[in-house]
Amino acid sequence: MNTNIIPHSFSVTTSMREKLKGHPGRVIWFTGLSGSGKSTIAHELDLRLNRKGIHTYILDGDNIRSRLNSDLGFSDRDRAENIRRIAETAALFADAGIVVITAFISPFRAGREHARGLLPRGRFIEVFVNCPLETAEARDPKGLYKKARRGEIPDFTGINSPYEEPLNPEIIIDSGNQSVDEAVEAVIAYLNKE
Amino acid sequence: MNTNIIPHSFSVTTSMREKLKGHPGRVIWFTGLSGSGKSTIAHELDLRLNRKGIHTYILDGDNIRSRLNSDLGFSDRDRAENIRRIAETAALFADAGIVVITAFISPFRAGREHARGLLPRGRFIEVFVNCPLETAEARDPKGLYKKARRGEIPDFTGINSPYEEPLNPEIIIDSGNQSVDEAVEAVIAYLNKE
Numbered sequence: 001m002n003t004n005i006i007p008h009s010f011s012v013t014t015s016m017r018e019k020l021k022g023h024p025g026r027v028i029w030f031t032g033l034s035g036s037g038k039s040t041i042a043h044e045l046d047l048r049l050n051r052k053g054i055h056t057y058i059l060d061g062d063n064i065r066s067r068l069n070s071d072l073g074f075s076d077r078d079r080a081e082n083i084r085r086i087a088e089t090a091a092l093f094a095d096a097g098i099v100v101i102t103a104f105i106s107p108f109r110a111g112r113e114h115a116r117g118l119l120p121r122g123r124f125i126e127v128f129v130n131c132p133l134e135t136a137e138a139r140d141p142k143g144l145y146k147k148a149r150r151g152e153i154p155d156f157t158g159i160n161s162p163y164e165e166p167l168n169p170e171i172i173i174d175s176g177n178q179s180v181d182e183a184v185e186a187v188i189a190y191l192n193k194e
Numbered sequence: 195m196n197t198n199i200i201p202h203s204f205s206v207t208t209s210m211r212e213k214l215k216g217h218p219g220r221v222i223w224f225t226g227l228s229g230s231g232k233s234t235i236a237h238e239l240d241l242r243l244n245r246k247g248i249h250t251y252i253l254d255g256d257n258i259r260s261r262l263n264s265d266l267g268f269s270d271r272d273r274a275e276n277i278r279r280i281a282e283t284a285a286l287f288a289d290a291g292i293v294v295i296t297a298f299i300s301p302f303r304a305g306r307e308h309a310r311g312l313l314p315r316g317r318f319i320e321v322f323v324n325c326p327l328e329t330a331e332a333r334d335p336k337g338l339y340k341k342a343r344r345g346e347i348p349d350f351t352g353i354n355s356p357y358e359e360p361l362n363p364e365i366i367i368d369s370g371n372q373s374v375d376e377a378v379e380a381v382i383a384y385l386n387k388e
Contacts, residue, residue, distance in 0.1 A: 012241055
């Protein structure tokens with residue numbers, strides 16, 4: 001009987017995984033108010049990068065809140081845990097050589113800085129989708145601001161919970177004035193420069 | 195001011211992501227006792243597939259327990275949550291077009307069936323690394339069986355917590371008699387047949 005299974009001494013490295021893809025893994029982390037346009041810009045970026053042959057993936061409310069984080073609510077503690085798990089999952093994707101795009105309000109600096117700290121230097125790209133509250137509230141694509149103003153949503157970012165603006169984001173999108181195309185171009189230009 | 199950001203109407207599909215990679219995303223889920231050889235076989239498989247140009251990733255204790263699931267202990271509830279999150283993360287990787295390999299004891303049928311249910315039919319491949327308890331205990335690469343026998347580990351699979359064998363796994367490895375190479379070949383043969 002072969003009782004001599006030896007614990008693995010060699011693993012596939014990140015650079016071996018990246019070599020297959022032809023580019024390094026990265027996290028492109030969108031942050032901004034609800035209604036700022038994060039998700040729209042992120043999905044258009046995903047499409048544009050995919051067409052250029054870049055191996056991307058997107059993490060957003062659609063595939064995270066109802067699945068991996070379905071056990072979490074919206075208390076301060078649960079929101080922090082939500083962002084922590086997203087950060088860890090994004091870091092796994094980057095380690096796999098994927099350019100992973102995340103689109104969450106992620107209102108607190110501490111959570112975003114934790115996400116940054118999980119990646120090697122230069123692999124985390126914070127994109128601040130800067131949008132005046134009035135503009136985001138006027139758009140209100142999901143009717144959430146109206147609900148929050150009626151007091152139906154506790155701790156809604158921008159209304160009764162703070163949004164902590166990034167201090168040194170890699171990219172700032174002026175969502176009130178830039179079009180989706182211009183925003184996507186700004187991110188692609190940054191990636192090409194790297 | 196452009197206040198007309200329209201919610202995204204088009205997203206990159208799984209098949210678009212898979213097209214870049216040249217193969218479908220899949221989950222290859224190893225299950226078996228501690229010391230059965232799961233991790234060794236999984237890492238060797240990862241290496242062999244990577245050399246064949248297949249875009250793989252591995253989820254195992256090394257990158258999950260200390261990171262994404264660092265908040266979890268080893269109570270029944272936490273072990274179930276550990277496997278649930280691994281299953282959800284693996285499903286995200288498969289959706290990204292990656293062949294993701296998981297190597298966890300995952301002793302309970304319910305947890306593995308939940309993982310299977312997250313994937314389209316045929317995309318979840320359960321590999322049962324069948325190893326007699328005596329063989330696994332004789333190997334005891336991490337000294338865990340000794341500790342468990344001394345009563346220092348509550349709920350250790352095979353000693354004081356059950357291992358529920360898969361009823362219909364796609365692949366069974368006879369870990370007491372097959373070499374690591376033979377085990378890896380068996381998985382690759384299954385993948386080629388698909």
